Amino acid sequence: MSLVSSEIYDAVIIGAGPAGSLAALHLARSGKNVLLLDKAHFPRSKVCGCCINQSARRVLQRSGLDAILVQAGAVPLKQLQLFDGALNATVEVPGGHALSRDYFDTALIDAAVAAGAQFLPGVAAKVCQSNAGGSRVQIAQHGLPAFAEGLMQVVEGKITIVADGLNGHALDQLPQFASSVAANARFGCGTTIAPSSSINSYYQPGRIYMACHQGGYVGLVILENHAIDIACALDRSFVRQKESLPSAVAEVLAQCRLPLPVPAEQFAGSHWHGTDALTRKRSKISGQRIFVIGDACGYPEPLTGEGIAWALESAEAVVPLALAAIDCWGDDLAVRWQQVHGRLVSKRQLKSRLIAYSLRNPLSRWGVLQAISIFPILAQAVAASLTHQPKQSVVSK
Ligand SMILES: Cc1cc2nc3c(=O)[nH]c(=O)nc-3n(C[C@H](O)[C@H](O)[C@H](O)COP(=O)(O)OP(=O)(O)OC[C@H]3O[C@@H](n4cnc5c(N)ncnc54)[C@H](O)[C@@H]3O)c2cc1C
Incomplete structure (x- = not known):
């Protein structure tokens, strides 16, 4: 089997979500020889609320990719409506x-390929060795018996960028990169319901509907193609109690006095996807000739809808270090990535985690919704601080 040539790539990038694709695009634009790998074939389904916030948009603008939103007819978002039982509050989210x-993900890959990156879909990758001399990645066609002898190929890069997301296992062979999962972590799940006349007209474009409940939260939004996206973070125990994902989600909506977006049978029969436990942290996000970016670094909770921004910002910020590493490896580059990433997202992830935890408690949930409905300016200030661009987000060469 030969999936790729035996050349040594400047950069092998594992994962073609927003983080991997944007890193591939920038490195390719700098004239580097980039191999971008993903186990999926695109377009692929992804559990996500599909809300691209202002910070993410700023990265797209800086990368000359703003046209993606225009060409797609992305739906401008105006309001986030929070629901908890009979209470609700509205926050402006311009x-x-x-x-x-x-x-979105397909458009980013296309842009990376147009910039000169080589993209290989349907290929699962694992870093098998990385040291000061080079980095080696095992690849195999996704779906074949896991990395079986003879079905596998090794590609070499001057560096490897790991952008394999929340559920990734590309670093499993290097135990120093292990992740730890929070004890009370929720898991993500969701579905997209294709446009049809059966979508309840209660749900309007331009609004995010967020139903909060003791067992988790459910976000709904109308997409550019008039489909409705449903993305949730739920407690496993709550889903077990309700016996199925759709019935747990339906329960959260019913408790918040929200209608099912489509008739019950269609809702239950939709194709639901799940993720691993959400709240996790990786012990190390860099090593010799390895940089980890995006969700693969760790993830808090999706409540504040910032994951795409963090992924894009980390891709943008790793590029100067990656270029330096391709020219000449120095162990200080690994240390610097740990520091840069910390400054870029750690504080914001902590804020996001605190907000998510505060909404777990019914009393503080009630307090937050009351406060927002009386002083909406408070929520606006929090939202603005989450999408504020930190001064040192972009590292110069
Ligand atoms: C319920 C929920 C709702 C969310 N809502 C929002 C929202 O509204 N707004 C927002 O900004 N963020 C949201 N997020 C977060 C957002 O989805 C992620 O933060 C974002 O996708 C991270 O991008 P990434 O490139 O790091 O990883 P991903 O987008 O996960 O991409 C990783 C890629 O790596 C590939 N891969 C994995 N392992 C391998 C391997 N071994 N070999 C090859 N390829 C591999 C996968 O196929 C995948 O394509 C939400 C998340 C959840 C769970």
Whole structure:
């Protein structure tokens, strides 16, 4: 089997979500020889609320990719409506857009390929060795018996960028990169319901509907193609109690006085996807000739809808270090990535985690919704601080 040539790539990038594709695009634009790998074939389904916030949009603008939102007809977002039982509160969220991940991720890959990156879909990758001399990645066609002898190929890169997301296992052979999962972590799940006349007209474009409940939360948004995206973070125990994912989600909506987006049978029969436990942290996000970016670094919870921004910002910020590493490896580059990433997202992830935890408690949930409905300016200030661009987000060469 030969999936790729035996040349040594400047960069092998594992994972073609927003983080991997944007890193591939920038490195390719700098004239580097980039191999971008993903186990999926695109467009692929992805559990996501599909809301691209202002910070993410700023990265797209800086990368000359803003046209993606325009060409796709991404839906401008105006309001986030929070529901908890009979209570609800509205927060203005200017500058965000709803866009399906099918469209967005494929468009980013296309841009990376147009910049000169080589993209190989349907290929699962694992880093098998990385040291000061080079980095080696095992690849195999996804779906074949896991990395069986003879079905596998090794590609070499001057560096490897790991952007394999929340559920990735590309670093499993290097135990120093292990992840730890929070004890009370929720898991993600969701579905996209294709446009049809059966979608309840209660749900309007330009609004994010967020139903909060003791067992988790459910976000709904109308996409550019008039489909409705449903993305949730739920407690496993709550889903077990309700016996199925659709019935747990339906329960959260019913408790918040929200209608099912489509008739019950269609809702239950939709194709639901799940993720691993959400709240996790990786012990190390860099090593000799390895940089980890995006969700693969760790993830808090999706409540504040910032994951795409963090993924894009980390891709943008790793590029100067990656270029330096391709020219000449120095162990200080690994240390610097750990520091840069910390400054870029750690504080914001902590804020996001605190907000998510505060909404777990019914009393503080009630307090937050009351406060927002009386002083909406408070919520606006929090939302603005989450999408604020930190001064040192972009590292100069
Ligand atoms: C319920 C939920 C709702 C969310 N809502 C929002 C939202 O509204 N707005 C927002 O900004 N963020 C949201 N997020 C977060 C967002 O989806 C992620 O933060 C974002 O996708 C991270 O991008 P990434 O490139 O790091 O990883 P991903 O987008 O996960 O991409 C990783 C890629 O790596 C590939 N891969 C994995 N392992 C391998 C391997 N071994 N070999 C090859 N390829 C591999 C996968 O196929 C995948 O394509 C949400 C998340 C959840 C769970």
